[in-house]
Amino acid sequence: MAREMMFAEAMAAAIMEEMQRDPNVVFYGQNMAMTERDPFLKRFGKERVRITPISETAEIGAGVGAAMTGLRPIVELYMNEFMLVAFDQVINEAPRMRYMSGGQVKVPLVLKAGFGFAAGWAGQHSNCLYHTMMGIPGLKVAIPSTPADAKGLLTAAIRDENPVVYLHHYMLMLDKGNVPEGDFIVPLGVADIKRAGTDVTIVATAWMVKKSLAAAEELAKEGVSAEVVDPRTLAPLDVKTIVGSVKKTGRLVLVDQAPRQSSAAAVIAGEVAEHGFGYLKAPVRMVTALDTPIPYSEPLERYVLPDEEKIISAVKSVMAKQSVGV
Amino acid sequence: MTKAEALSSERLIWMYAQMVRIREFEERVKRTFTEHPGVMRGHAHLGDGAEGAIVGALATRAEHDLVMPSYRCHGYPLVLGTPARNLMAEIYGRKDGVCGGFGGSMHLADPARHFPCTSGIIAQSIAHATGAGLTAQVKKTGQVVYCFFGDGATKQGGFYESLNLAAIWKLPVVYVLENNQYQAYTHVSLEDANEMAGDPLSQKAQAFSIPGETVDGTHVLEVFEAVGQAANRARDGKGPSLVEAKFYRLSAHGNAITVPPVPTQFPEHEAVEVYGNKAEYAEWKSKDPIVKFRARLVGNGTLTDAAAKQIEDRVATEMEEAVQFALASPLPAPEEAVKHVCA
Structure with a gap:
């Protein structure tokens, strides 16, 4: 129930x-x-x-x-x-x-x-x-x-x-x-595929899952099938499910609301580089907050944080095998 | 029972023996640096000088009461019955150590003997002991928690937050402030507002509206009476107390911090090494709690000189055996290192 x-x-x-x-x-x-x-x-x-x-x-x-x-x-x-x-x-x-x-x-x-x-x-x-x-x-x-x-x-x-x-x-x-209702457990260390897809894997957590799912719906209209994976726990990290998804799609976009430097996204990118490099058809993209503190005023805050548009644009660049300059 | 005069001869002799055991254990740890160079890693902190405070306090506990000190933690489990050999083996990083070589000198643990764990970060274990008091209260176990910490810890937020919490929840905790007059290398007169004003450190209890008392920590029976009263109060559901036992650490804060392969040694006490104050050290050395208690017991006929000597010899043998056991104990298998990360 x-x-x-x-x-x-x-x-x-x-x-x-x-x-x-x-x-x-x-x-x-x-x-x-x-x-x-x-x-x-x-x-x-x-x-x-x-x-x-x-x-x-x-x-x-x-x-x-x-x-x-x-x-x-x-x-x-x-x-x-x-x-x-x-x-x-x-x-x-x-x-x-x-x-x-x-x-x-x-x-x-x-x-x-x-x-x-x-x-x-x-x-x-x-x-x-x-x-x-x-x-x-x-x-x-x-x-x-x-x-x-x-x-x-x-x-x-x-x-x-x-x-x-x-x-x-x-x-x-x-x-x-x-x-x-009643006894219901989600085990710690088990990721969940929130949306199945075949062209690109989007790994996201918390609020960014919601934004990634919305982005995936938009992308579907343009013929891109995105899989959205939610690790659900960052420690332990279910690398196996993430790499399994990348094996299927060959492309990876990581969405993280935290600043880029030392982010969960960067850690996951490292794991995929080690365990899933051979599956990748395009460079990995990280969509993160900018490396700034969070500002107060709304346009400033929006500028700093990841959103649907930024996710869509990252997915498109991955689909086009574009590398991004440092 | 909190009156020292009601203590039986047998109990007094037991207390003396425990004090001698702590001293001899610490002496053997210290001697390891010269007798067996390279055996000791990291940092070891000795409790010589604290024997009156440790034994005076622990002599008041009931069998199930918990004991939660800081990282200067060798003495307590000895009194609780943890074999000296397994404590020494832990300090030597051996397989037969109480923690299998995972903890070392600063992190001895023997939860089966009511000694859950210790923290190497100043004052943090005061919060842990406070939480153990919460367990005792919620589960109605009747346990009292004996929380020990140094004068340095009373300058930490963890001390103030914990005592306030224990006071508002009336937790069954006895906070024993071991004022050994030095936090690491800094003398208490350089960092404590009460000390600077000529007040006892136990005055801090007034901030939480709980009892605070200062006793002569070189006098084991004074500590016994004050802590006994505080423990009774805790047991009666009246909440925590602060007892300051004022004494003097007889060794340096810890062994010198050196980088391998430079061998490490125990330096002279800070009074001499840092402040060049030999007179201060000599004065407090003359108040050695063990010497004082021995003189008292022999003086009032509780113990003959020969009987005292017998205890001391027995303890020397016990600690020699502990050292030999620890030296003979194998080092842990390297791959053990990944065990115990998670339960």
Whole structure:
């Protein structure tokens, strides 16, 4: 059974269901569960649903300690930038404990945060920071693009025995889609082909999946059949599915809302260069944000970010086997 | 029980033995640099001088209570019952180490003995201990978390954020501030606002409206009483406390940082090496917590000099055996390195 719901509702459903299923799941963060009317508070009580001060190091660090000793915390961080003030805990604590202890402890922790808020939030609240976290052994990074994946990946993250950074895109929060009810898991590390095609592979994440699908519809009108692949998690990264798609289409366009330098797109391009070079009929193209901070004013912001037009133009250049100058 | 006078002779002798064990273990780690050059990698931090604080605090714990210190972590698991040989083997990077050679000196762990893990980044483990307190509270385990950290950590955001969180949630955590007077190489008088104003560091507890007390950390029984009271408070659901044990680290912060193949050694203590203050070092050396406790126990007839000597000999044998065991233990197989990344 599936039910149509919004992305935000799908995430809430995953948390609600997992808290119901497992009494060790706790949920806390800033500015949440402030009144008795809060649905999580009503259902699970003050012990398991907590409001925290603005203390990311304590919030995430306590999550690490609680996870090591038997709870499964979900820390609501709201914006991926807010993790930066406690980045030691994200990068150098949570994913290190199991390894340094020689496998004696585990850290089943979910760090949940929104990102990519392309709506005039300017330089410090619109970033895509997944590239800073996808290269940390022991840390998983989930980045859903649909309400169904939002629920399935969050459920998988909560049940995972390792720290998982779960990133949800602000511009997708109100999107609706069919979401399976009850127990529904999207395994971490499995890409999904969002649209099948034969001429070109477009790899995209989160909001960029939506833009790539729209671009693919436009391209279809011109006789170009694009396949859209969503990795769904950047760590682990399902290189096999991506290379499999490139083997079929022979062409690759990577769409990433983050700046180009050190982007997820660049990492995937490197993997395809190593494992799929022989399949390529044309140079790989990366459609990324420009290497600038995110500006405030709308025309400036639009100029910096990838969009449908930029994706279409990249696909066309790939179809024409055009190389682009540095 | 938090009154030192109620401690049995047997318990007092146990406490003395634990202090001697920590000291001898640390001495053997230190001697490794000269006796077996090249065996030790990276950075080792010793707890000699802290024995009164460590044992005084841990003597108050109930069997299931958790112990979560920082990277200066050799002493605690010894008291909890982790065999010295497996701790030494870990510090030597061997297969039989408590973490199989994955952690080393700064990251000892023995969760089966209520010692989950340690962090090498200053003050970050204070947040972890706070989270362990959350687990104890949510799961109603009745556990108290003993969180140890140095004076340097009290200048970190993690300290303030964690104590505030523990205070508002009334978490069962005892924060033991081991004021050994030096953060790495910098003396506390150069970096602590309370110290500069002539106030004790435990005054920081007032920022969270929780109890804060300073005790003589070279006096194991003073630590025992203060931490015992704080642990009782935590156990009764009244929340966290801060206990400052003031003592003096008797060795340098850690072995010298050298680049291979230059061999590394333990330098002189910073008081001498950096500040040229031999008098300060000598003064605190004369307050050695082990010497003081031994004199007390022998003085009041709890222990004869011969019995004390017997303990010391037994410990020397134990630690010699630990060194030999660690040296004989094989290095881990290289391909083991990819294990334990994810559960």
